[in-house]
Amino acid sequence: MDKAAMDIRPLSRSELPASAAVLARWLIGKTLVREHRRGRMSGRIVETEAYVVGDASGHAYKGKTARNASLFLERGHAYVYFIYGCWFSLNVSAGRAGIGTGVLLRALEPLEGVHLMSRHRLGARVEDLARGPGRLATALDITRALDGRDLCAGGGALWLGDAVAPRGRLGTGPRIGITRETQRVLRFFEKGNRCVSGPRALSG
């Protein structure tokens, strides 16, 4: 027996800011909902990074390919990529159709379906279930099958919802794990939240 699903209002595309840097900040505190075969999983978005137009660290920098095509979809679509031989990561496309830019979702604070996430991440503490982009995708069972999905279609397999709780103070800093344009301040997180990835010194 599952508890009743939370009442989460789906976000519509017109609400999303049409710039990666603004969208990344705006998404902190919003909700990501995964409608899985076994049940619903959801969490508060507590950490993001923006990959802006003309950004040498972005996957779209060298143009559109089969791999990154979803980054060029109208804002609010999923771009799922496979990295380091083991992990998937989820982005939200952030520009107009034909513009390659997006927001990497780096961490969630689990809300619903914690037992399902735990099944995908055996042995992890609740605050570590979706703490980091690879862990987030693993916890929610997000694979390339979801690449290109419309995240503004509430009721689909994966969608964005409004905030269900007030957002805490916003923190910012340089992005993690990149080798180019490392000095740009395009990482956003909820200050003090235990589900934010990286060293604690960077998330307070």
Add this chain to the structure above:
DNA sequence: AGCCAGATTTTCT
């Protein structure tokens, strides 16, 4: 808490 190496495969050069 911080540093380091290994894993493992897709993608593009």
Add this chain to the structure above:
DNA sequence: GAAAATCTGGCTA
């Protein structure tokens, strides 16, 4: 053939 928007476990303090 090299690099990659990462994670884990083992080590040192």
